[in-house]
Amino acid sequence: MGIAEKLEDDMEDLSEINLTPFIDVILVLLIIFMVAAQTSAVSQDVNLPSSKADTLIKPKPITVTVKANGSFVVGNHIVAPSGLREALLAVHAMHDDRILLLGDQTLTYQSLMDAFDALRAAGYSQVGLVGRGAQQTK
Missing domain, CATH: 3.30.420.270 (Nucleotidyltransferase; domain 5)
Structure with missing residues (x-):
């Protein structure tokens, strides 16, 4: 096996992209966005108006x-x-x-x-x- 053939085999190995780090980063970002979206939806400050209706009391069985x-x-x-x-x-x-x-x-x-x-x-x-x-x- 000559040097040219060995270099050619090494070049083929380098042409493939390793997707594992990319998938890890995407999953971490997904988790961060899920947590951020949940906390932003829960912590909304709303000044609710008053109501004159009676409070609904669920009857017992x-x-x-x-x-x-x-x-x-x-x-x-x-x-x-x-x-x-x-x-x-x-x-x-x-x-x-x-x-x-x-x-x-x-x-x-x-x-x-x-x-x-x-x-x-x-x-x-x-x-x-x-x-x-x-x-x-x-």
């Missing part, structure tokens, strides 16, 4: 508890299964349309399905089940 004996408790009032619809309609004005269903762990699946059926018959479709957290199981 209605809690329905199914006890181990199958009886219902709406809020703090014990209700017969046949009177569940009327009890829910009575407390509806003070609460929103969400229902939180609390059930005793000894209940059968059928008891919970009966509770869901009663809630559906009363016109409630947004029902959430409440369970105990991991730290409360002791």
